[in-house]
């Protein structure tokens with residue numbers, strides 16, 4: 001999870017806030033930014049939201065800079081504390097280096113043990129720190145070559161933006177788990193985890209950084225220059241995370257790997273779900289989406305089934321996504337705080353409740369209870385993806401099988417736990433039809449991980 005943003009532009013400071021703010025939905029634990037100034041690379045971090053960062057450091061909007069990187073954190077590796085807020089800024093033999101990371105490096109533990117056994121020490125417990133350590137331990141003369149070596153040595157899972165004193169590097173692992181869009185803004189360049197952040201600052205989308213490649217921006221003789229460095233691990237095919245598309249990404253985001261917007265993908269999932277559900281001969285009166293991630297699939301479902309679509313759950317606009325709450329306890333409280341039921345729409349109805357996915361079951365259980373209290377006569381849970389039965393090793397907070405409701409329970413058991421009357425998951429075949437299975441990771445659904453673990 002997490003969101004990363006970078007810009008190389010004569011007025012970079014003008015666009016930093018909006019670029020980061022456009023990806024606030026990807027995390028809310030901490031935010032940070034590093035900028036190049038006449039004194040070198042400066043780093044600013046804060047717990048909380050992008051707003052909190054800019055309130056804490058009002059000079060971030062005004063300090064003239066031609067290069068900046070920023071981060072929004074959802075922790076999947078390392079504690080949620082200010083020491084682990086990114087960017088990380090380190091003084092190295094290659095000069096000051098600031099780094100932001102989206103992803104989780106499964107190999108980090110092994111590399112860390114190796115490093116500590118050799119008598120080294122680490123400033124924090126982030127896997128990002130381990131990558132940086134591999135870079136600075138290199139015998140290569142230049143940062144360019146040290147980065148190439150690190151990318152060839154560490155296979156996944158990362159999209160990085162790295163700011164040195166005179167260049168910005170955008171790096172994507174060889175599998176391309178996490179998006180890293182390239183945008184063009186006047187004479188400058190922009191990078192973001194999601195293309196929606198490019199659009200927010202009126203930059204035009206160019207493409208994704210190629211998996212396994214390094215895209216470098218620097219100034220030369222007063223002009224902005226770029227280099228595309230293909231490492232030995234560069235591949236043509238990506239294994240982009242499908243969960244990012246079905247839950248996390250802004251529906252307005254589009255990129256060359258999906259070939260369409262996230263909105264279109266989610267609508268297709270809803271259409272397929274309706275086709276499969278209709279063969280079950282279960283009668284429902286209204287289709288109700290779980291806002292916001294179930295909205296578009298519910299629309300697709302309604303379009304094919306002709307069952308009326310009702311927004312019977314109103315989402316509070318001043319709360320946040322429950323999945324990105326760091327603890328289970330916070331997630332449970334968050335669900336009740338987040339939704340307001342519309343009683344007269346719900347009362348006496350057989351409800352088809354559409355959600356994007358079923359992870360821990362926390363939201364569905366609370367919602368089923370809430371809808372029944374409001375007089376719903378039946379609740380049929382409709383999930384626009386297959387059961388998530390396996391953990392994610394690459395950066396989504398689903399670390400163990402134990403926390404996944406579909407991993408340890410049968411469909412009947414899940415129905416009982418949630419308090420629903422039926423449960424329909426989208427089949428794996430239909431899911432793969434919507435996502436070209438050759439270009440996406442679906443390991444948490446299929447146990448077919450793109451890498452050796």
Ligand code: SF4
Nearest residue numbers: 241392396441443444
């Ligand atoms: S295992 Fe699942 S959550 Fe993890 S990268 Fe693959 S699709 Fe995404």
